[in-house]
Amino acid sequence: MMVESATETIRTTPSTQNGVSSLSSQSDSGGREGSSNGDTNGEISPVDLLHLQQQQALQAARQFLLQQATGLSSPSSNEVKQTPVPVSVAMMTPQMITPQQMQQILSPPQLQALLQQQQALMLQQLGSAQTQNTGSAHAPAICVCVCVCVTALLCAAMCPADLQQLWKDVAGVPSAEETLKHEGLDLSTTSSNSTSYSASKVSPQIPHHSLPNGQNSVHTPKRDSSSHEEHTGSHPLYGHGECKWPGCEALCEDMGQFIKHLNSEHALDDRSTAQCRVQMQVVQQLEIQLAKESERLQAMMTHLHMRPSEPKPFNQPLNLASSASLMKRDTEAYPEGLPHPPTSAATPITPLRQGPSVISSSSLHSVGPIRRRNSDKYCTPIASELAQNCEFYKNADVRPPFTYASLIRHAILEAPDRQLTLNEIYNWFTRMFAYFRRNTATWKNAVRHNLSLHKCFVRVENVKGAVWTVDEVEYQKRRPPKMTGSPTLVKNMISGLGFGSLNASYQAALAESSLNLLNSPTMVNTSSGGSLNMLHVGHDDVSSTVEQVNSNGSCSPGLSPQQYGSHQVHVKEEPAEMEEDSRPVSLMATVSQNLALPGDEREMEEELPAEELE
DNA sequence: GCAACGATAAACACTT
């Protein structure tokens, strides 16, 4: 049912100008100064294309994550586990390619050429049925629609084996292959192709190949895949004399023949795209399964009184901790709120991992029906995630999944004296989030609006001007019936994370379906969950380590404006009820930030004396 | 259906 509605929306939305404009307006939320980035000319929006590429690259990177995790479980996966630093660099690349960055990388003529090329490719995917003028706008939508219909119908209940069968079916779908002109579909020429190619490398059939240089093939520079193939003499889609493309298994005597086969049989067309989409779902399913199994392992170890966090070697490049559930365990190993080696921004953590790790945990917290509201009412395990993943947001043009209020609060609390001028808040936003380096008009207005609107923000005038402080009590007061997230925020997040090419309804449907899968009792606090982590909602609170650390162990979470020694305080009407709402748990929650206690963290935290955290 | 919330937009006043 959800699939149907989602599909329907996908069909209809892009056919209207609203569909395009609404999409761009999201990424544009405040994107006026970058209007050249996302503006469309009435045809395929470059943003659409790039979002699609981002999504594909994201999927590819996620697949790598999965490979890392599953590779660990494999007895003979040492080479995978030892994949060194370049992984992070390589993973950063696809995720980080934003429209803006693409513009920076490419000169305007190059960008234009790329876009034209991609439009042509999209048109070709449609075969000859579409005309040039109308098809350009509908091509991606229809292409996505086809894939969405296939994948959405299947992903919910199919096991990988089923999906393998699906491969056969998809492969058998009459394609527009005959319409393809291989000369124009050189896989090595367009980023669209290359990203699809990267994502499509994911195959449940094949082992996790590592390239000779130790990098996973996913991270191979996509600019020239053919040259890569020629240089390395191997191909992740080629092994044992046959094509490893899902559902293909065509025999190829040598690499050259395989390349020829690959370019002819698996060029960018609707069929390949659909297969790629399905493969994404395969990966997604596997990730979910991995998370479940990891959680199960955790439960088993817990039951056996083992401490997984202790033996877990952090210096291992990657291990099961790459699954969300164990990332949580990472943090559990450091309840003191100390820097977490594996997730620290200073470590070569891939931004992709950071991003999802941030988003996912809270998404599961708040979205999942199992997650109890009271657990995140005061507990803010997600708070520290910003600190942990700041590098991600610094570099990725992704809208932070936090409300303005929480961001502002975090910025202020992060300041040495816990007060900032408006301009300093601005600077913090731009410094911490690539997303806010553009769209200044809108979000600055929003910041001012939030500062004025919320009573938790107190304007204080001192000698050098007005500064803004946080009335923590008020902040806590305003949170009680925490919503699962701002719809607008979620929507923006989705678009900002490269899902903009998909209809929001489908995104929601996908999110829901996957989250349902993830929301098994053992999955409550897991932090992975694949791309749909991105669909996190309710990441309202960004209060972080900073506040506890800065508080020097003080148990007073609320710093009343008076504490700032200000000359004048403009109190917004309702006075704070400090005693009533001064909940040590708030501090505790932030101290324990990533404990991600299953369900009853609030109660447990309330019982914990602060000293235990020291 | 309603209230609450968050985002966004905009108008306006005031200050620098």
Next chain:
DNA sequence: AAAGTGTTTATCGTTG
């Protein structure tokens, strides 16, 4: 005068 700052109002979409 222009820009920045701060306040306020309105609207929209979503959720509980």
